[in-house]
Amino acid sequence: MLDKSATLDESIVNQTFNHLDGITLKSSDTNILHVICEHAQTKLMPTSLLGFDIRVSSIADKIPLEANSIIIDVDLNNTDTLAKLAAFRKNAPSRCKQIFAITKGNLQEELQARTLGGRKTIYRPLGDSALAQVIEELRALSGMPVSATKKAVNTAAKTLEHTFARFGANQPVDLGDVASTGEEIANTIDGIGVNEWLSTVRAYHQTTFQHILIVTGLACSFASSIGMRRVDIEKLTIAGLLHDIGKVDIPAEILDKPGKLTPEEFDIVRTHPRAGYRFLAKQEGISEDVLDAILHHHEFLDGSGYPDGLAHDQIRDLTRILTVCDIMGALLERRSYKEPFTVAQSLAILLQMARKGKLEKVLVHALGKALENNVNSILEKPDEALIALAPLYLSPAEMP
Known part of the structure; x- marks a missing residue:
């Protein structure tokens, strides 16, 4: 049987490269997806998916200005959150694609997302399936092969x-x-x-x-x-x-x-x-x-x-x-x-x-x-x- 005194401390090699269709590509802004959500959600998001690094942070943190693609899943009725998102919109580069996660059928959230500069909306809950759909679209726009x-x-x-x-x-x-x-x-x-x-x-x-x-x-x-x-x-x-x-x-x-x-x-x-x-x-x-x-x-x-x-x-x-x-x-x-x-x-x-x-x-x-x-x-x-x-x-x- 297994020896309880045995050490199982083999080092885990940190994955700093994304594997795409047989080609190893170095992580870059084009294959990073930033996700901004409520604090309780941050631990539920994947760290990588379909060749993209998923960078997850809370709305309480600083919103990354360097992001090319960003999904925002927050309370759009919170005045402090709205003010922070409005300020981010003013400073964000034009290339930044903002995608808002909203409740299906909620027209108020839909309008709020558009007002804040959202180029696209997706429906909650935000998880692996919803993120995969967004990443597939990003891959297609960038000419990447199927993962x-x-x-x-x-x-x-x-x-x-x-x-x-x-x-x-x-x-x-x-x-x-x-x-x-x-x-x-x-x-x-x-x-x-x-x-x-x-x-x-x-x-x-x-x-x-x-x-x-x-x-x-x-x-x-x-x-x-x-x-x-x-x-x-x-x-x-x-x-x-x-x-x-x-x-x-x-x-x-x-x-x-x-x-x-x-x-x-x-x-x-x-x-x-x-x-x-x-x-x-x-x-x-x-x-x-x-x-x-x-x-x-x-x-x-x-x-x-x-x-x-x-x-x-x-x-x-x-x-x-x-x-x-x-x-x-x-x-x-x-x-x-x-x-x-x-x-x-x-x-x-x-x-x-x-x-x-x-x-x-x-x-x-x-x-x-x-x-x-x-x-x-x-x-x-x-x-x-x-x-x-x-x-x-x-x-x-x-x-x-």
Whole structure:
């Protein structure tokens, strides 16, 4: 098993270049998007998306005059805010493209945005999807090619669609296709970083595929940051892509239910690891480590997980890693019953679960390093309400 005394302090190389369609371009004013929003929103914005650096600041801060493109999502009824925006308009260079986020159907906000110099309006909520739409337009105006990240995400989604369809038809999956897709994801994340991968996935995929692509991206980043062997990275990415294949037969009204699951519905959800394992175990070419991760990615070290209630040394290393990435993915993604948590909030929840004996703390810290966050600065006792919003990852006795 993993040595608790081992140091996982591999340095994370800061991403100072944007990867665009196979070409590495140095960050410049033309591929920086500034976002001005209320203070509470700043931590919810992505740091990079579709080859653009996202520079986020609060309306309380100085508005950057050097910006070529700026999205403003603030309270247009606040007199101090309006005065600040009016002053900025007087001093802003003519090249600055101001885009205002407004409430759909609110004519007063629309007029206010135009008065303040807005060249375009978009609708709230402002997040990955809305930012992606703006960036695609900016890329088109600048003559940039389609983002390589978007291409990789869509290719991976097509592989998942094909793979899930094979499961539904009770036909063997194309393991070669799955393996090559995992390799492409790993190579893409090596080039642009995991943060841009996560933002792009959230912008373009809102189904079960979103979760799988996020988890696989996290697993790739984790594996790379701790220097895992190539063969183990391949196993982990394949396990990430296939770990939820057993959800194909679970009704959408249960998977996408906006509220608390009933005990009967939760029992149905708990069938997916074994269903996926039984299907994949029938075909040759899948390693035992991958099959074990698919079957046991909801097991906890304290024996409170499912389907077999394994504990401690009964849970393999690869499975432990996938479990941490799986929970992190669920917390970071937008679901029907919750908005996405920030990385800091998500790590705080994982650390809380580690303290309860469910997860291996060294793995949580390693994932925090892979996400370029100082986990030591994260509050180790988050609001219990946060933990209650991750019901699929708690034992039935802890269900809210």
